Amino acid sequence: MRKIILAIVAGALAGALVAAPAAAAEKLKIGFITTLSGPAGIIGKHMKDSVELALEQLHGKVGGLETEVIFGDDQFKPDVGLQVADKMVKDDKVQFVSGIIWSNVMLAVAPSVTEQGVFMIGANAGPHELAGSQCNRMFFTTSWQNDETPEAMGEYLQKKGVNDVYLMAPNYAAGKDMLAGFKRYFKGRIAGEVYTKLGQQDYQVEISELRAKHPKAVFVFYPGAMGINFIRQYDQAGLHGKIPLYSAFTVDQTTLPALGKNALGLWSAGYWSSELNNPANREYVTAFRKKFGYTPSYYGAQSYDAIMLIDSAVRAVKGNLADKEGLIKAMEKANYASTRGHYTYNVNHFPIENFYLQRAEKGPHGLVMRIEQTIFKNHKDAYYQECKMK
């Protein structure tokens, strides 16, 4: 009996598998990879919610085509990310892969996807390899190159004439890139440069050391939980308000709910904020808050933009997904209502965009990053000249 049931089930499954591609031929398929499990799952949630909002606003039709978005969880691991992407490309036959938070995952996934003739639309990670030597026509990103945000912070402190800045970051590739980016524009005295263990919880030791050096300002890169720990302990050590704290990718809408008043008045740099005043952004933020009940982050805005960029390109080629040249030409125009306002693409398919000084303040919807001033107008990354686009 059991064998018979098994045979029937197997038969039915096989039938379904064979039947599927035929029905799906006219469909647009997008594979969206992010981290949905573990502590970083909060970032994935911001991204996934934004993709769902974009789909809802396009009535389920990206570029006018019936659309299916397949979500994949990379579990914060490059090998898992590559596996998920491979499955999307080979089994699900997606035309676009998008998302990806982490640079190491991106470096594993992007070359493999583009090599197989599928578009890779990055929605966060911007490793310098992809902006420079390994740039690719099939790769676009709606975010930034990693170094640009700390560059903006460095430029601001340089212009302000601050000296004796104390730098801190976790001891791994992106941490060192961030401080290198900062130092590319900041030429003043550096009071100390400290690398801590990746994922460290307690910073009291380093904070004691920092205090003893009497710096005039502190710049840190501590994404996720590390930032929550550091900023809380910085506040408890009585340094908040005494030594100005500047950061990149540390104070944002994924950490502000946990930081609360510990973050009040802290500065950050970024190309986007929920407070950025343009029609597309107002519409996105309002609709997002209404649907999900919390304020979106740049992770979300980039993901929303990725879907809208694909939408604009597919419309431009009138739904002819086989016209890859047409799709590339259309995306290079960035002809859609981006949440950051109008921007253009550089030769390496990274945005040329503005970067703003932002400050955590209380708004009617809780803490937000208010925009204080523009640091960079139409900023280009430091690697595009190394890009020999074929």
Next chain:
Amino acid sequence: MNLQLVLEQVLNGAQLGVTLFLMAAGLTLIFGIMNLVNLAHGSFYMVGAYLAVTFYGWTGSLVLGTLLALPATLAVGVVIEVIALRTLYERDHLDQVLATFGLILFFNELIAIVWGRVGLFTNLPDWLSGSVDFGAAFSYPLYRLVIIAVGIVVAGALWYMVTRTRLGMLVRAGASNRTMVAALGVNIRQLYTLVFGLGAGLAGLAGAMAAPIYAVQPGMGDAVLIQAFVVVAIGGIGSIRGAFAGALIVGMVDTLGRAFLKPALATLISAPAAQSAGPALASMLIYLLMAVVLALRPEGLFPARGH
């Protein structure tokens, strides 16, 4: 390098030490008495932190929240022991590792479902949030001093319980020779449940006290767990005294290593080399220490008697 900074770092080391002690005390007893490798011990730390934040929200009092979190985590520990771990005592360590690793995943997801993936916000009440000034040049966060004090008080209470009470006698006997204790007619099952609950409660207390200074989010206990295992290995399995000494040693070595290894190296090798070697070596220090202790004294520094 000045004296104030050294003193401040010693206090930092003591604070890490007592937190590790609260974790390691339960871990070492569970390991020593029940012969159970409990990877899920960090989950009780996390559960304690979440419950403390929740109770703090309900009652409006941090002290009450922390005090309520202790018995609540103890109860969670008892429930887990009764429904999940009882069947594992006779199995080998690999099965236990597998099952308790499963519990880590279970708790991380459960917490994410109940409280969401965003870290919880807590803040210290005003009377706890300031710093204490020691002279002119050196101040230290009051709350961290409170953690050190609570840790020392709990260590004292635990020492009294283990050495002076009947329960403690059974615990010591269990750590030395389980079979004999059972043969003497002690209800070993009840003892197991009690010890497990107590261990979970202590981990919960550590988590509850950590809630205002660390990110309260799923998976927060996993990092502490590894250090707590190092403490148990250094101190000796089943020994409360060993856990206390081991925790303080690990706390001090880790803290002072992070603080002073880089400047110390910089006097020997070039500054840029010290810049990259210092942090890397500092984070290895406690594992090197463990390797040395295990090589010289495989039983740990203060092994439970009769092992």
